[in-house]
Amino acid sequence: MSVWSPAEVSVVSGSAVSLSCSFSSSSRVTSLMSVDWKFKPQSGGPAKLFFHFSSVAYPVEDERFRGRVKWTGSPSGGDASIQLLNATQNDNGTFSCSVRNPPDIQGNTAQTVLTVTPKRVSLTLTDVGVLLVCVVGPSAVVTLLLLSRICCCSEGPPALQHHSPIEVIAGEEYFYTQTQHKHSACCCYFKDSEYDEDEYMADKLHEHTITESQC
Structure with missing residues (x-):
């Protein structure tokens, strides 16, 4: 039995990611063929079984992946892949895929290191336009008001001069x-x-x- 998968896979947080696993058996694939997926956290610890397939996909009991794993494989085509939904940074770690097809039960285990990166905030052209209007608009209005006040003050009547009672004015x-x-x-x-x-x-x-x- 030969099993292989991508060495590394990256995905943005919140997205679905396909964990590919392909196999080749010296025996004809039958209903006895089974697939096991295990996960080892990046933080350390032993690898833990979270998904099992044998003719049908068994419900995921692991709390970490419950409701987020979808079987996408095709045993007859030598495909034992799964899809992980709504990936989070807690999913960073190593995923292992092993396949058995009696009597071909001796084989290697394929491993894929998954890296989940934070979602980046992207600004569209519309968002940039709205941001510019919100920031530049009020500033422009304030500037125009200040300029209008300056112009009005410069064109107005001269200010009356007040003199002290004992001050002698020219003339x-x-x-x-x-x-x-x-x-x-x-x-x-x-x-x-x-x-x-x-x-x-x-x-x-x-x-x-x-x-x-x-x-």
């Missing part, structure tokens, strides 16, 4: 100086007028005194 300094000069001149004028009136009264009093003395 007021000359007016303030002239006003002070006028006030000083007025004061001086009135002072000069007061001085002239006193002298005048003094002169009058002096003349009156002289007149009386002459009399």
Whole structure:
């Protein structure tokens, strides 16, 4: 009995994978032909039988593979393959296939190392377009609003300037100086007028005194 299978098989997590097993017997295949599949985890431990076929596929009792193994072989065609559904990373390990066809029961065991890789997130063109709209759209709107506010502020009326009550604005300094000069001149004028009136009264009093003395 000769049995062979692929040395390595890779699959993405969540997908179905075919575990191929082919055989060639020196005897005609009969209903006594049987197939056994065993699994040895990548983490270590002994190989454990999880699938058996003999005329019919027996239900899988192993909790790890229950409901996930499908018989796809054809004994008459020398095919003892199975299909593993919904592969997970817990399925990483070595799968062994052995075939017996009495009286041809001496033969080798074929082994396949299965590697289950995580599912990669792929972006379609539509997904990229939606992502760009969601990210670039709001940014563009905010930019336009800021630009419109800047333009409105630059074209608006000049801001009123507030000055301190004691601050002298340009142009007021000359007016303030002239006003002070006028006030000083007025004061001086009135002072000069007061001085002239006193002298005048003094002169009058002096003349009156002289007149009386002459009399």
